[in-house]
Amino acid sequence: MAYEAVASHNLLKTYGGSVEALRGVAISIQQGELFTLLGPNGAGKTTYLRIIATQLLPTKGDAEVLGYDVVEEAKQVRQHIAVVPQDAAAYGNYTPWDYAYYFAKLRGMPSADAKQAAKKALEDVELFGLRNRVCASLSGGEKKRAIIASALASKAEVLMLDEPTSGLDAVARRGVWSALRDMVREGKTILLTTHIMEEAEMVSDRLAIIHNGTVIADGSPDRVKQMAKEKFRVVVRGKINSLPAAHDVVKLGDKQIIYVSNEDEALELVRKVLKKGLNAEAAPITLEDVFVKLVGGWNS
Ligand SMILES: Nc1ncnc2c1ncn2[C@@H]1O[C@H](COP(=O)(O)OP(=O)(O)OP(=O)(O)O)[C@@H](O)[C@H]1O
Numbered sequence: 538m539a540y541e542a543v544a545s546h547n548l549l550k551t552y553g554g555s556v557e558a559l560r561g562v563a564i565s566i567q568q569g570e571l572f573t574l575l576g577p578n579g580a581g582k583t584t585y586l587r588i589i590a591t592q593l594l595p596t597k598g599d600a601e602v603l604g605y606d607v608v609e610e611a612k613q614v615r616q617h618i619a620v621v622p623q624d625a626a627a628y629g630n631y632t633p634w635d636y637a638y639y640f641a642k643l644r645g646m647p648s649a650d651a652k653q654a655a656k657k658a659l660e661d662v663e664l665f666g667l668r669n670r671v672c673a674s675l676s677g678g679e680k681k682r683a684i685i686a687s688a689l690a691s692k693a694e695v696l697m698l699d700e701p702t703s704g705l706d707a708v709a710r711r712g713v714w715s716a717l718r719d720m721v722r723e724g725k726t727i728l729l730t731t732h733i734m735e736e737a738e739m740v741s742d743r744l745a746i747i748h749n750g751t752v753i754a755d756g757s758p759d760r761v762k763q764m765a766k767e768k769f770r771v772v773v774r775g776k777i778n779s780l781p782a783a784h785d786v787v788k789l790g791d792k793q794i795i796y797v798s799n800e801d802e803a804l805e806l807v808r809k810v811l812k813k814g815l816n817a818e819a820a821p822i823t824l825e826d827v828f829v830k831l832v833g834g835w836n837s
């Protein structure tokens with residue numbers, strides 16, 4: 538039966554006595570769940586992840602990983618986690634193979650198992666062909682993939698990855714998504730942060746939007762999307778003057794996004810706009826729309 542793999546209660550973090558990075562974050566992640574933290578720059582995602590990863594002390598509140606307290610039992614927590622920090626840099630003299638294989642070995646895996654785990658992880662991030670090149674000679678994205686491979690190869694029970702796919706191309710990103718979902722299928726628990734909304738929608742079982750150090754939305758991607766009362770958007774190229782005041786409109790240069798309640802209203806609006814000789818397209822709202830609405834208001 539699944540159990541609570543990560544729990545935090547009223548977690549507070551103040552840097553230097555004045556910067557309130559976390560203002561009481563309560564998050565619970567079940568074993569076998571991929572949980573994503575979304576939030577604007579400076580929201581507190583890295584701070585949260587680093588506290589859970591025992592790299593940073595909370596100012597107040599407590600958190601447990603697999604039942605171990607992240608402050609009092611940090612050593613035990615570290616035995617069960619693998620972390621990809623936001624600013625992870627691969628050391629130049631090591632190869633991707635070193636990263637994947639030795640991380641697995643460090644976790645006490647027998648050599649044969651570590652080799653197998655390293656091979657699978659490097660294949661997952663499409664780095665197996667480059668496994669023996671020193672990291673100094675790899676591209677930025679390839680270096681990042683070497684670090685991700687080390688976390689995957691570790692087979693840790695809880696993985697914490699802070700924007701692992703930033704700087705990765707779309708193909709590599711999907712390789713990482715697939716590997717993360719494989720880990721979840723094996724019962725691992727994953728805490729992820731990202732700014733890529735498609736990623737959050739594709740890989741998460743559950744996500745939280747964090748803003749100014751507090752959680753402002755929490756649930757499955759679908760449930761969070763339901764939080765906006767507008768369910769459709771119409772993108773119009775050119776200026777239309779005769780919109781009912783009730784519509785929410787976001788201006789993006791020569792384009793406008795008009796948010797409406799439902800599909801009928803969206804199609805009606807498209808017809809009207811097309812009659813005026815302008816271009817218009819209707820689509821259901823995205824997680825990105827909801828995110829922008831929740832953290833900034835879509836008119837700000
Ligand atoms: N070492 C530090 N000293 C002082 N303030 C800090 C420190 N680290 C982070 N902060 C501040 O704490 C807040 C949260 O930062 P954090 O790195 O957790 O944000 P984030 O959500 O990860 O942002 P990003 O999306 O840009 O990575 C920010 O206001 C940041 O400026």
Ligand SMILES: [Mg+2]
Pocket residue numbers: 582583584623699
């Ligand atoms: Mg961060």
